[in-house]
Structure formats: C-alpha cells, structure tokens
Amino acid sequence: EVQLVESGGGSVQPGGSLRLSCTASGFTVGSYWVNWVRQAPGTGLVWVSRINGDGSSTGYADSVRGRFTISRDNAKNTVYLLMNSLGAEDTAVYYCARDFYYFGLDVWGQGTTVTVSS
Amino acid sequence: QSVLTQPPSVSAAPGQKVTISCSGSSSNIGNNHVSWYQQIPGTAPKLLIYDNSKRLSGIPDRFSGSKSGTSATLGITGLQTGDEADYYCGTWDSSLSAGVFGGGTKLTVL
Numbered sequence: 595e596v597q598l599v600e601s602g603g604g605s606v607q608p609g610g611s612l613r614l615s616c617t618a619s620g621f622t623v624g625s626y627w628v629n630w631v632r633q634a635p636g637t638g639l640v641w642v643s644r645i646n647g648d649g650s651s652t653g654y655a656d657s658v659r660g661r662f663t664i665s666r667d668n669a670k671n672t673v674y675l676l677m678n679s680l681g682a683e684d685t686a687v688y689y690c691a692r693d694f695y696y697f698g699l700d701v702w703g704q705g706t707t708v709t710v711s712s
Numbered sequence: 713q714s715v716l717t718q719p720p721s722v723s724a725a726p727g728q729k730v731t732i733s734c735s736g737s738s739s740n741i742g743n744n745h746v747s748w749y750q751q752i753p754g755t756a757p758k759l760l761i762y763d764n765s766k767r768l769s770g771i772p773d774r775f776s777g778s779k780s781g782t783s784a785t786l787g788i789t790g791l792q793t794g795d796e797a798d799y800y801c802g803t804w805d806s807s808l809s810a811g812v813f814g815g816g817t818k819l820t821v822l
Contacts, residue, residue, distance in 0.1 A: 629811060631757075638714065639749070639757065639800050641811030654812055689756055696745040697804045697811055698762030705756055 596620035596701055603706030608678055614675040614706055616690030621701075624648065624668035627693040628698050630675050632686035634662075644693070645673060657683070678711045694698075715740060718814035724821050728791050733819045734784040734801030740812055741803055746784040746785055748777055749800045751816075757800065760787065791821050 602614040622664065629632040630642040640658045643664040650662050673690060685706050691699035717735040724730040736742065748761040759768050761777035764784065776787045784801055801814040 613765075631811075631813075637752040638798075638816040639802070639812065639813040641802075644811065653809055656808075679734075686757060692730075695762050698745065698747045698759060698768075699749070699802070699804060700759045700762070702758070 596705045598689055598692065598701055598703035599707040600703040601684075601690065603688065603708045605709045605711065607712055608681055608710055610680050610681065610710070611676070611678045612708060614677065614688055614690075614708075615630070616675075616703060618671045618673075622668075622691075623671045623673060623692075628666070628673045629691045629693055629699060630664065630673075631691055631699070632708075633689070634686040643675060650701040652675075670674065677708070679710075682710050684708060685710050688703075714815040715805060715808070715812040716803070716814035718799075718801060718817045720770075720814045720815070721818045721820065723820040723822055724784065724791055726791050726793060729789045730791060730819065731788075732786045732799050732801075732819070734786070734814050736803065736812075738782060739754055739807035740805040741779065741784055742782040743806060746772075746777065746779055746803045748775075748784075748796075750761050751798045751800065752796075753798070764801045768822050779791065788819070795819060796821050 629644040645664045661679045664693045687705040692701040694700045695699045749757040752758040764779040765777045797818045803810045
C-alpha cells in the first residue's frame with residue numbers, strides 16, 4: 595500500500611525546536627517532490643515547504659524561511675522538517691504529501707500535531 | 713488572507729449540482745496547474761482533481777474541474793450527504809515560488 599506516515603510532533607515551548615519525519619512505504623520517495631502542508635485549528639491548508647527527489651532543490655513559505663529546514667534521506671525513504679524558533683503561530687497539524695503532477699498532491703500522511711505553548 | 717479566493721460556504725439539496733469557484737492571478741492559476749482537494753474534518757485532505765480537470769483514479773465522474781484564465785471551478789453533480797466536507801483549490805505561485813491554497817469552501821448537503 596502506498597502511504598506516508600508522519601511522526602515527531604508534540605508540545606514544545608516558544609523558541610523551541612522539533613524535527614518531523616515523513617516516512618514512505620509502497621513507493622520510492624526519491625522519485626517525487628514531497629511537500630509539507632500545515633493546518634492550524636479551525637483554519638485552512640497552508641503550504642510550508644517542499645523538496646525535490648534528490649534533495650538539490652527546496653522551497654519555503656515566507657513565514658518559515660530561515661527557521662525551518664527540509665531535508666531527505668532516500669536510503670530511509672524519509673523526508674524531514676526541522677523546525678527551529680517555534681512560536682504560537684506554528685501550532686498546527688503538519689501533513690506531508692507526495693507531489694505526483696505539478697502540485698497535484700496525491701498521497702497524504704495522517705498528520706502530526708505540533709503545539710507551541712508555554 | 714489566502715492568495716486564492718474561494719466562497720466560504722455553498723449548499724444544495726441531495727441530488728442537485730453545486731459549483732465552487734477559485735479565483736487567483738496570472739502568477740498562480742493563470743499559468744499553473746490547479747488541483748482540488750476534499751477534506752472531511754479530522755482527516756487528511758484527499759486529491760480529487762489535478763491538472764485543472766483530470767480526476768484522480770477512483771474519483772467518481774460526479775466530480776469535475778475546469779479552468780478559464782485566472783479562475784478555476786470544481787463541480788459536483790448528484791450530491792450525496794457523504795460529499796459534505798471542506799473543499800480546497802491549490803496551485804503553485806510562480807511569483808511567490810510557493811504553493812498556495814484557497815481558504816476552503818464548506819459544502820453542506822441540505
């Protein structure tokens with residue numbers, strides 16, 4: 595079965611860090627761009643970051659650039675999102691999603707919850 | 713404030729048809745591929761339409777997508793109570809070099 599599974603979410607104090615993982619099964623993650631999308635409680639989807647198949651190209655939303663770093667380990671079939679200097683505005687469910695056709699995100703993980711609070 | 717503009721809500725009776733609009737600009741919808749997602753609260757989004765009008769395998773033909781200029785539309789015919797969900801349009805924005813989504817439209821099947 596083709597699927598993505600996120601992990602690494604949790605509660606953290608403002609200014610803290612977390613590293614999210616997105617592990618693929620049923621397909622080779624290195625053949626696809628992978629995106630992170632977040633959704634704050636009661637609000638809509640917001641694109642966060644993406645990385646290409648070999649990790650040579652990345653992109654970030656303005657709201658996270660300089661604080662978040664996306665990376666991948668194709669040997670582990672996993673994409674990561676390192677989040678530093680977290681603030682309350684980063685509280686959300688974080689989804690990873692496979693891009694199979696020009697921002698057609700066809701496989702999504704179940705989401706992992708990040709809560710930033712003192 | 714989302715880059716792509718969707719109506720907050722739409723409603724229709726079972727069996728009827730509804731359309732959801734998504735308005736953008738030349739830097740996003742006008743020159744990139746639009747996708748549509750269905751999200752039932754508490755679950756992950758599900759891709760319905762990609763490349764403006766192509767249905768993902770397994771998506772009923774009750775769902776359709778179209779694009780004209782800087783706007784896109786999702787159509788759903790033969791509405792069912794199971795279609796009640798939030799619907800989002802999405803695309804790439806070449807000026808922002810970022811993915812963008814609409815604010816979402818809540819569909820109520822009365």
